[in-house]
Amino acid sequence: MKIVSWNINGIRASKTNLKTLIEDIGSDVMCFQETKVTRDMLDEPTAILDGYNSYFSFSRKRSGYSGVANYCKDSATPVKAEEGLSGGLTTNKNGSIGCYGNQTSFLEDELKDLDAEGRTIITQHRVRFPSGEEKDLAIINVYCPRFDPDREDRHQYKLRFFALLQTRAEAILASGSHVIILGDINTTHRQLDRCDEEDNESHKRPSRLWLNQMLYDKGRDPKLETDLDPQEFIAITPHIVGGKFMDSFRHFYPEKEGCFSNWCTLTNARSTNYGRRLDYILTDVELSEQCLKSASILAHIEGSDHCPVTVELTCEFIPAKTCPPLCTKFMPEFSGKQQKLSTFFTKLIKHDTITINNESVQDAFKGTDVSKGVKRSPQKIQSQPLKKQKTLEVKKGSQGKQGDLMSFFKGPGSKSDTTVNSSQVNDTKNIVTDPKSNSFSLSVTVEEARIKTKTDLLSTSKYFTGDPNSAEIVSNNELENEELVTNIVNDNKSSTTNAWKNILGGLGPAPLCKGHKEPCVLRMVKKPGPNKGKQFYACARGEGLKTNPEARCETFQWVVKKKL
Incomplete structure (x- = not known):
C-alpha cells in the first residue's frame, strides 16, 4: 500500500483535476496540508470524489487558512476518523x-x-500484514505551526502543539495500534535537511530538539543530543517518552544530500534546488521493521511550494464496510438533507428585447413567441416607425464617467470641451460646440462612442426594412461613420496615455546583473522597517548556494525615481 503526504498550498488552486492528481501519484491514502478551505468554502467537486472518501479539518479562526484533509480509496476506507488532537472537536x-x-x-x-x-x-x-496478522493503523495528518520571528507567542504555540501531538501519538501507540505521523512538520531535523549553513538561532533549536527526541536512537542527530537540557525540555513537553518513531526517508537514505521538499517561490529557489526538508512521514519503529518497503520525495511534481513525499508498505488495507460519521459525504450539504439557497428562487423566463429610445421592443427576428410559445410568421412583420429619440449629451467630468486627463489642468469652458456632431462625422474638420446638437465629448470611451453612434444611425435609417431576411440593417456609409468615430476616440485615448507617461515618467530598461550580464528583475522590500515599500533591482536567477555559479549573483541596486 502507498501513503502520500503533500502540502498543496490551496486544494482548490490546483490546475489539475483533484481525482486525476491523486490517481497520477497512485496513492491509497492521500494526505493534504494547507488546504485553505473552511466549511463554508468546501464545494462538492472537492469534497466528493468517485472511488474515494474524504475527511477534513477546518480552521475555526480564519477563513481560507490552514486546514488538512485525508482522501482514502474505497479499498482503504477507515474504521474511524477524528478531527483534532485533544478530543474537543469530537461530536459523534x-x-x-x-x-x-x-x-x-x-x-x-x-x-x-x-x-x-x-x-x-x-x-x-484495519491492515493485514504479510504474516496474516491484522492490526489497527492510525494515520495522523498534521500541518504544524510555522514560527513567526516577530511573534514570540507563536513560538510557544508551536512547541505546545508538538507536545500535544506527541502525547496523542504515544497514547494511540500504547493502545496497541500502529501509528504514522505525516505532514508538514515545519522543522528541519539535521543540517543535511536544509540548504543554508548551520546557524545558532535559538528559536530554531527547540523544534529540532523535539523532532530529534521523537526518533529512535539510530535516527537521532548526535550534535543535537549534546544541546538537550532534559529539565527544560520536559517542562515544555511533559508526559512524553520519545524514541518511538522512525524518519522513513532517512531510514533508506541516511546521508543523501540535496533531498528537499520545500523551496521559496519568491526567489525561484526550486530552479537551483535551494530548499529545505520540512515534510516527513514518521512511522513507529515496529511498523518500520515489519513492512516498510520504500520512501521517496517526488520533487518533480509541481503545483505548490512543497512537493509530495511517499512511503510504501508491504501490508494491505482491509476496507471498512461503512465510512465513519466524519466523512464529508455525510455532511448535510452533500447528503441532500440541507436545501441550498438557490432552491428558494424560481427560475425566471427571460424575454429577448431590444431597447431603443427607452422603449422595450420584442425581438422581431425570433421565430418563436417566448411568452406564448407560438411560432410567428416572419412575413407578417411590418416595419414600425420609431418615436423621436431623446438627445443624449455626454459631458466630460460627469458623474460615473471618466474625464479627459487634460481636463484636470484646464479651467471650465476651455477649448478642450470640443464636441463632434455625429451627422457631420464624415468630415473631421467639422467640429462644433453647439450644446443643442445631438453630440458627445471626445473624452468618452470607445464603447460609449459605439453605442452613441449606433443610436444616431438607428434614428435616421429604417431599422425594420420590411424584409426580415435582410441582414444589412445599417448601410456601408453608416458603418464607415462608426469606424471614424472609433478612430477619433482611440486617438484621444492614445494621447491620454502618452500624457500620463510624460507626467509619471518610467523606470527605463532594467540594468544588467554583474555576475551573468543578464537583465535584472524589479523587487520591493516588504519587511517592516525604514526601507519598506522601496524598489530595487536584483539578479533574475534563482536563489542558491554562493558556490553555485548558476545561482543568482549578489547584484543589488536601489531604484532611483525621477523627480517631477
Whole structure:
C-alpha cells in the first residue's frame, strides 16, 4: 500500500483535476496540508470524489487558512476518523478514535486553541500484514505551526502543539495500534535537511530538539543530543517518552544530500534546488521493521511550494464496510438533507428585447413567441416607425464617467470641451460646440462612442426594412461613420496615455546583473522597517548556494525615481 503526504498550498488552486492528481501519484491514502478551505468554502467537486472518501479539518479562526484533509480509496476506507488532537472537536463518539493521553499539563482553553486552526485529521484503518496478522493503523495528518520571528507567542504555540501531538501519538501507540505521523512538520531535523549553513538561532533549536527526541536512537542527530537540557525540555513537553518513531526517508537514505521538499517561490529557489526538508512521514519503529518497503520525495511534481513525499508498505488495507460519521459525504450539504439557497428562487423566463429610445421592443427576428410559445410568421412583420429619440449629451467630468486627463489642468469652458456632431462625422474638420446638437465629448470611451453612434444611425435609417431576411440593417456609409468615430476616440485615448507617461515618467530598461550580464528583475522590500515599500533591482536567477555559479549573483541596486 502507498501513503502520500503533500502540502498543496490551496486544494482548490490546483490546475489539475483533484481525482486525476491523486490517481497520477497512485496513492491509497492521500494526505493534504494547507488546504485553505473552511466549511463554508468546501464545494462538492472537492469534497466528493468517485472511488474515494474524504475527511477534513477546518480552521475555526480564519477563513481560507490552514486546514488538512485525508482522501482514502474505497479499498482503504477507515474504521474511524477524528478531527483534532485533544478530543474537543469530537461530536459523534461512535467514530472517535480516543486515546488522548495525559493532558493534565494543558489548560482547557489551551486545548481548544491548539485545535482551532484545523491542523490535524486522524483516520484509523484495519491492515493485514504479510504474516496474516491484522492490526489497527492510525494515520495522523498534521500541518504544524510555522514560527513567526516577530511573534514570540507563536513560538510557544508551536512547541505546545508538538507536545500535544506527541502525547496523542504515544497514547494511540500504547493502545496497541500502529501509528504514522505525516505532514508538514515545519522543522528541519539535521543540517543535511536544509540548504543554508548551520546557524545558532535559538528559536530554531527547540523544534529540532523535539523532532530529534521523537526518533529512535539510530535516527537521532548526535550534535543535537549534546544541546538537550532534559529539565527544560520536559517542562515544555511533559508526559512524553520519545524514541518511538522512525524518519522513513532517512531510514533508506541516511546521508543523501540535496533531498528537499520545500523551496521559496519568491526567489525561484526550486530552479537551483535551494530548499529545505520540512515534510516527513514518521512511522513507529515496529511498523518500520515489519513492512516498510520504500520512501521517496517526488520533487518533480509541481503545483505548490512543497512537493509530495511517499512511503510504501508491504501490508494491505482491509476496507471498512461503512465510512465513519466524519466523512464529508455525510455532511448535510452533500447528503441532500440541507436545501441550498438557490432552491428558494424560481427560475425566471427571460424575454429577448431590444431597447431603443427607452422603449422595450420584442425581438422581431425570433421565430418563436417566448411568452406564448407560438411560432410567428416572419412575413407578417411590418416595419414600425420609431418615436423621436431623446438627445443624449455626454459631458466630460460627469458623474460615473471618466474625464479627459487634460481636463484636470484646464479651467471650465476651455477649448478642450470640443464636441463632434455625429451627422457631420464624415468630415473631421467639422467640429462644433453647439450644446443643442445631438453630440458627445471626445473624452468618452470607445464603447460609449459605439453605442452613441449606433443610436444616431438607428434614428435616421429604417431599422425594420420590411424584409426580415435582410441582414444589412445599417448601410456601408453608416458603418464607415462608426469606424471614424472609433478612430477619433482611440486617438484621444492614445494621447491620454502618452500624457500620463510624460507626467509619471518610467523606470527605463532594467540594468544588467554583474555576475551573468543578464537583465535584472524589479523587487520591493516588504519587511517592516525604514526601507519598506522601496524598489530595487536584483539578479533574475534563482536563489542558491554562493558556490553555485548558476545561482543568482549578489547584484543589488536601489531604484532611483525621477523627480517631477
